[in-house]
Amino acid sequence: MTDYAFYLLLGSGAGAVIAMLGMGLVLTYRGSGVVNFAYGAIATWVAYVFYGLRADGDYVLPFPGLPERIDGGDEMAFVPAIAISLATAAALGLLVYAFVFRPLRLAPALAKVVASVGVLVAVLAMVQLRFESTILSPAKILPSEPVTIARDLTVPRDGFWLAGIAITLAIALWAVYRFTRFGLATRAAAEDERGAITLGLSPDALAALNWTAAAVVAGAVGILASPLTQLSPLLFTALYLVPALGAALIGRFTSFGVTCAAGLAIGMVQSTFVQLQVDVSWWPEIGAREGLPFLAIVGALVLLGSRLPTRGSIEIARLPRAPIARARAAELGLGYAATVAAFFILPGGWRIALLTSLIAAVLALSLVVLTGFLGQISLAQMAFAGIAGFALARFADDMRIPFPIAPLLAALVATAFGLLVGLPALRVRGINLAIVTLAGGVAIQEFVFKNPDYTGSIAGGGVRIPKPELFGIDLGLTVKGALFRPAFGVMVTTVLLVLVVAVMNLRRATLGRRMLAVRANERAAAAAGIDVARTKLVAFALSAFVAGVGGTLIGYRFGTISDASYGLFASLTVLAFAYIGGIASVGGALIAGAVTSGGIFFFATQEIVGRGSSANLELFIGGVALVAMAVLNPEGIAGALRQSRASRFLEGRPR
Amino acid sequence: MRAAALLECVDVSVNYGGVCAVDRASLAVEPGQLVGLIGPNGAGKTSLVDAISGFVPISTGRVLFDGVDLARSKPHQRARAGLVRTFQSLELFDDLSVRDNLLAASERPPWWRLAGEVAWPRLGRDQLAEIDGALESVGIAELAGRSPGEISQGQRKLVAVARALATHPKLLLLDEPASGLDTDESAELGRRLRTLLDRGTSMLLVDHDMGLVLEVCDHLVVLDFGRVIATGPPSVVRGDRSVIEAYLGESLADTLDRVDGDAT
Numbered sequence: 001m002t003d004y005a006f007y008l009l010l011g012s013g014a015g016a017v018i019a020m021l022g023m024g025l026v027l028t029y030r031g032s033g034v035v036n037f038a039y040g041a042i043a044t045w046v047a048y049v050f051y052g053l054r055a056d057g058d059y060v061l062p063f064p065g066l067p068e069r070i071d072g073g074d075e076m077a078f079v080p081a082i083a084i085s086l087a088t089a090a091a092l093g094l095l096v097y098a099f100v101f102r103p104l105r106l107a108p109a110l111a112k113v114v115a116s117v118g119v120l121v122a123v124l125a126m127v128q129l130r131f132e133s134t135i136l137s138p139a140k141i142l143p144s145e146p147v148t149i150a151r152d153l154t155v156p157r158d159g160f161w162l163a164g165i166a167i168t169l170a171i172a173l174w175a176v177y178r179f180t181r182f183g184l185a186t187r188a189a190a191e192d193e194r195g196a197i198t199l200g201l202s203p204d205a206l207a208a209l210n211w212t213a214a215a216v217v218a219g220a221v222g223i224l225a226s227p228l229t230q231l232s233p234l235l236f237t238a239l240y241l242v243p244a245l246g247a248a249l250i251g252r253f254t255s256f257g258v259t260c261a262a263g264l265a266i267g268m269v270q271s272t273f274v275q276l277q278v279d280v281s282w283w284p285e286i287g288a289r290e291g292l293p294f295l296a297i298v299g300a301l302v303l304l305g306s307r308l309p310t311r312g313s314i315e316i317a318r319l320p321r322a323p324i325a326r327a328r329a330a331e332l333g334l335g336y337a338a339t340v341a342a343f344f345i346l347p348g349g350w351r352i353a354l355l356t357s358l359i360a361a362v363l364a365l366s367l368v369v370l371t372g373f374l375g376q377i378s379l380a381q382m383a384f385a386g387i388a389g390f391a392l393a394r395f396a397d398d399m400r401i402p403f404p405i406a407p408l409l410a411a412l413v414a415t416a417f418g419l420l421v422g423l424p425a426l427r428v429r430g431i432n433l434a435i436v437t438l439a440g441g442v443a444i445q446e447f448v449f450k451n452p453d454y455t456g457s458i459a460g461g462g463v464r465i466p467k468p469e470l471f472g473i474d475l476g477l478t479v480k481g482a483l484f485r486p487a488f489g490v491m492v493t494t495v496l497l498v499l500v501v502a503v504m505n506l507r508r509a510t511l512g513r514r515m516l517a518v519r520a521n522e523r524a525a526a527a528a529g530i531d532v533a534r535t536k537l538v539a540f541a542l543s544a545f546v547a548g549v550g551g552t553l554i555g556y557r558f559g560t561i562s563d564a565s566y567g568l569f570a571s572l573t574v575l576a577f578a579y580i581g582g583i584a585s586v587g588g589a590l591i592a593g594a595v596t597s598g599g600i601f602f603f604a605t606q607e608i609v610g611r612g613s614s615a616n617l618e619l620f621i622g623g624v625a626l627v628a629m630a631v632l633n634p635e636g637i638a639g640a641l642r643q644s645r646a647s648r649f650l651e652g653r654p655r
Numbered sequence: 656m657r658a659a660a661l662l663e664c665v666d667v668s669v670n671y672g673g674v675c676a677v678d679r680a681s682l683a684v685e686p687g688q689l690v691g692l693i694g695p696n697g698a699g700k701t702s703l704v705d706a707i708s709g710f711v712p713i714s715t716g717r718v719l720f721d722g723v724d725l726a727r728s729k730p731h732q733r734a735r736a737g738l739v740r741t742f743q744s745l746e747l748f749d750d751l752s753v754r755d756n757l758l759a760a761s762e763r764p765p766w767w768r769l770a771g772e773v774a775w776p777r778l779g780r781d782q783l784a785e786i787d788g789a790l791e792s793v794g795i796a797e798l799a800g801r802s803p804g805e806i807s808q809g810q811r812k813l814v815a816v817a818r819a820l821a822t823h824p825k826l827l828l829l830d831e832p833a834s835g836l837d838t839d840e841s842a843e844l845g846r847r848l849r850t851l852l853d854r855g856t857s858m859l860l861v862d863h864d865m866g867l868v869l870e871v872c873d874h875l876v877v878l879d880f881g882r883v884i885a886t887g888p889p890s891v892v893r894g895d896r897s898v899i900e901a902y903l904g905e906s907l908a909d910t911l912d913r914v915d916g917d918a919t
């Protein structure tokens with residue numbers, strides 16, 4: 001038993017981190033009605049800034065174009081470093097609110113989710129741009145010498161310190177919200193924004209204050225918690241944000257106390273899994289840690305259901321339009337021929353960029369079905385892709401199933417997972433569904449992708465995907481001596497063409513009409529005899545199938561895949577670029593492919609300007625562009641093109 | 656035994672938290688009948704329609720449709736069984752054209768056709784003819800290709816009625832279809848509803864337009880504070896004391912005067 005007590009106590013540190021991030025999420029939500037998916041990224045940035053100050057006295061600036069860092073001489077002392085870091089956190093919170101979420105106050109939930117993903121992508125890309133070595137081991141801050149609790153129970157004490165800080169924070173937040181004018185005003189504004197305005201309170205100023213406070217909490221967590229483990233860019237997002245969202249959901253995004261307790265409990269229970277693995281033979285070696293928050297989230301949502309608080313504000317903006325694409329066979333044929341020709345004519349670098357674009361277009365198409373047509377969001381597309389990738393390795397390498405059959409079967413496996421993650425969508429929607437898919441994606445990542453049984457040993461670099469071969473023709477990208485073979489490009493282009501036609505047809509088919517009906521109004525759809533639940537599941541299945549096809553293409557392209565091939569970050573960037581291109585149309589998905597990081601647009605720019613841009617800079621631009629799109633033009637580039645064509649048409653000018 | 660009613664509500668109650676919106680209300684719609692459900696604002700008419708169509712749970716009573724207890728069926732299942740409703744607020748599918756709005760509601764292809772359409776989407780001639788028929792029956796055939804965003808409020812109401820018709824309902828529940836229509840349009844809608852009735856669609860009509868209701872309905876049910884306070888043919892109900900009292904706040908006297916004025 002002392003073993004379990006040991007691990008429970010050991011987990012108090014991680015639990016405290018989850019609890020504090022959870023409370024920060026609650027603070028943001030109560031102050032502005034935003035579930036901030038970029039919250040972990042704020043903690044990350046501040047942790048890196050603090051590390052920079054302490055290690056060599058440099059203050060790192062996050063703006064491309066400006067000087068990268070201000071040289072502060074030698075290592076900075078602890079107190080000024082903390083002060084500067086927390087000020088940075090406050091400024092970051094304020095900036096993000098002022099430039100991103102204030103303009104989106106009245107936007108639909110989808111736009112807010114997308115914008116926070118944009119912030120997340122931009123901040124993480126900036127971390128990778130500014131710090132050459134991103135895996136750091138910060139020095140301990142809190143006292144960590146062991147403390148003996150009972151005769152054979154000795155644990156390091158920093159976890160207790162953190163837990164103490166978390167509990168103090170919970171009490172402080174509760175008291176502030178309970179007794180101060182600021183707290184009362186925020187509560188009033190959350191009930192009814194118009195009511196708060198008539199009371200003479202500015203919901204805006206209140207939201208800004210809450211954002212600043214939440215960002216400072218994130219910063220403090222980043223600084224205090226990064227010494228617990230190694231600091232890496234995705235640490236707070238992958239490891240802590242999901243359980244923090246779970247804790248906040250259990251606290252119904254309202255109660256600081258419940259959120260704090262839930263966070264501590266999740267962290268401590270997760271910690272005992274190490275021992276459970278030893279004691280319980282069937283306990284999974286990997287992934288149970290991430291499975292727990294996923295179950296907590298789904299449980300909280302299914303049990304609490306629609307009783308989660310909604311904000312008394314009015315949503316005015318609407319979702320992007322999903323026009324019927326009327327491409328003629330000739331246009332499609334021309335596009336196909338041009339792309340195929342490009343694979344024969346262009347030099348190697350171009351071919352790779354083109355491949356990246358085509359595969360990204362396939363992944364964006366998967367979101368056109370789910371988000372564009374059905375109006376539901378998924379942050380797990382890359383997880384579906386990965387499932388298909390690893391299934392393909394099984395089918396094609398181990399079982400020697402031939403080419404077109406193996407990837408199709410693999411995509412069907414992804415479909416099954418899509419249905420599984422889509423099941424909660426029957427009960428929850430909007431932001432809550434985004435949380436579920438994020439947690440589901442992370443769970444798949446840890447449960448499946450990190451398991452060497454499925455994904456090969458790390459030492460071996462992952463699992464092998466044999467080259468595709470059809471009727472004796474080798475369709476592989478590289479064959480002894482020949483690199484960048486056009487045959488592979490032709491195969492990928494053909495797959496994309498088939499999917500493009502299928503999704504265009506879907507828009508004009510019964511299923512597509514049903515999806516758009518569900519997207520427009522679930523009640524009215526049900527009243528019209530549409531089975532809303534089944535329509536959602538079908539859309540999730542189709543979307544996961546398309547993402548799965550994308551995953552098999554990624555597998556064939558690289559020949560060897562590991563868990564890094566289908567990361568969480570990639571899931572987020574897929575959504576980012578799909579939205580930039582135009583989430584609700586096939587044309588948008590093609591544009592998304594073109595402008596994706598490492599794709600044809602950036603490559604062409606680089607060739608023409610003559611200066612290389614790094615993948616991280618492109619991702620940063622992508623993140624910022626995503627935010628700008630969400631704020632200024634939810635229809636994406638495709639929508640802007642449509643509008644300009646329509647306005648030219650209306651003005652009577654020929655096109 | 657009397658002829659089975661198409662729709663029968665027995666002692667139906669609807670509660671929202673502590674609010675009792677419908678209180679043991681009973682009503683019946685016989686096949687081929689047009690029943691009006693009226694009452695002052697907040698009387699519980701929409702709540703009762705919600706209960707019949709499965710959008711809110713009922714706390715007491717039973718709803719029978721075609722002799723079958725609906726307790727276990729979901730809204731879309733009720734719609735497929737022929738019990739179709741419209742909404743008081745506009746609930747069109749914004750991204751679909753008027754024709755596609757109707758198609759989304761009318762199509763019931765088997766699953767293999769659904770899948771086949773992704774490879775080869777096409778609409779049968781008879782399917783389109785059917786849609787045009789539904790639009791024609793409310794007099795808006797010319798709107799088929801338009802998007803809901805481009806047409807007037809009144810036209811959108813009619814599209815909602817047409818969409819419900821496109822599902823071939825046995826019983827149509829219409830929640831204030833005439834709001835947003837002017838008097839002429841409203842009278843025109845009334846005539847069209849009677850035509851539909853002759854073709855075999857029964858109806859439950861909720862509306863505040865007394866002229867319309869008194870004119871077209873075979874039978875009236877009056878709700879006030881969730882309770883049925885009067886039932887009977889329009890000529891009887893309009894003279895009922897409790898009905899006049901319930902409406903006093905809205906000055907029924909005026910309404911009746913206006914109706915009488917219209918009639919002469």
Ligand SMILES: Nc1ncnc2c1ncn2[C@@H]1O[C@H](COP(=O)(O)OP(=O)(O)OP(=O)(O)O)[C@@H](O)[C@H]1O
Pocket residue numbers: 671674675676694695696697698699700701702703743
């Ligand atoms: N979702 C809800 N939650 C709580 N109370 C509700 C809800 N919907 C309706 N009510 C209340 O139930 C009562 C009946 O409302 P209902 O909408 O059924 O009336 P109505 O007869 O349709 O009115 P109107 O003529 O204005 O459409 C009202 O007091 C209303 O405030």
Ligand SMILES: [Mg+2]
Pocket residue numbers: 700701702743
């Ligand atoms: Mg009503």
